[in-house]
C-alpha cells in the first residue's frame with residue numbers, strides 16, 4: 001500500500017491529518033521549519049510525539065563528522081526519527097555509517113536515478129527524488145520516479161522510493177500508479193486529495209432529500225434505530 005507522508009513542520013496541520021488516521025509519516029526540512037514561529041527543536045520533538053510513523057529530521061552540517069554528530073542527537077528524539085542526509089559524497093559516507101548503526105536515513109535532494117542508486121547502495125532507508133523542482137527546471141520529474149522504482153525492483157533494493165517536492169494531486173496519482181513506496185505532500189495537496197466538488201454536491205442533495213423523508217415520517221431518527 002502506498003504510504004502518505006505530510007511534508008510540513010506545521011503542528012496544526014500534522015494534528016489535523018493525523019487525527020483523520022490517514023497519515024503514515026512526516027517529512028520536514030530547514031525551509032519548512034523556517035516557516036513556523038516557534039523553536040525548531042521543540043517543533044521536531046513534538047512532531048515525533050504526535051506521529052506514530054517515521055518522521056524525517058534533517059541535518060544541517062555538510063561534513064561527515066558534523067552530520068554524524070547531529071544525526072545521533074536527532075535520532076535520540078524518538079524511535080520513529082529518520083535522519084535526512086543530503087546527497088553529497090560526505091552524505092553517502094554518513095548514510096553508510098548510520099545504516100550500519102541501525103539508524104534510519106532519508107537521502108534528500110536527489111534529482112537523478114544515478115544518485116538514487118548510490119543512496120540505496122549506501123544503505124539509505126528512503127531516497128527522496130524531488131519531482132516538482134525537476135518539473136520547474138523543465139525536466140520530467142516523474143521519469144526519475146519511474147526509472148528509480150524499476151531499478152530498485154530489478155535488484156530487490158530494500159530502500160524505499162519517497163516521492164518528494166509534490167505540487168498537486170496528479171503527481172500523487174502518477175506516483176502511485178508507478179508503485180512508489182511513499183509520497184510526501186504539503187497539506188494543501190492532501191486537502192485537494194480529499195475534496196471533490198461532486199462529493200459536496202452529492203452530499204447536499206442526500207441531506208436535502210432526507211429532510212423530505214423526515215417531513216413524511218416526522219418520528220424518524222436514525223440515531224435511535226434498533227437493529
Ligand code: E4P
Pocket residue numbers: 007027028029031108128130132133164165166184
Ligand atoms: C522532501 O522531503 C522535501 O521536504 C520537500 O518535498 C521539498 O519540496 P519543495 O520542492 O516543495 O521545497
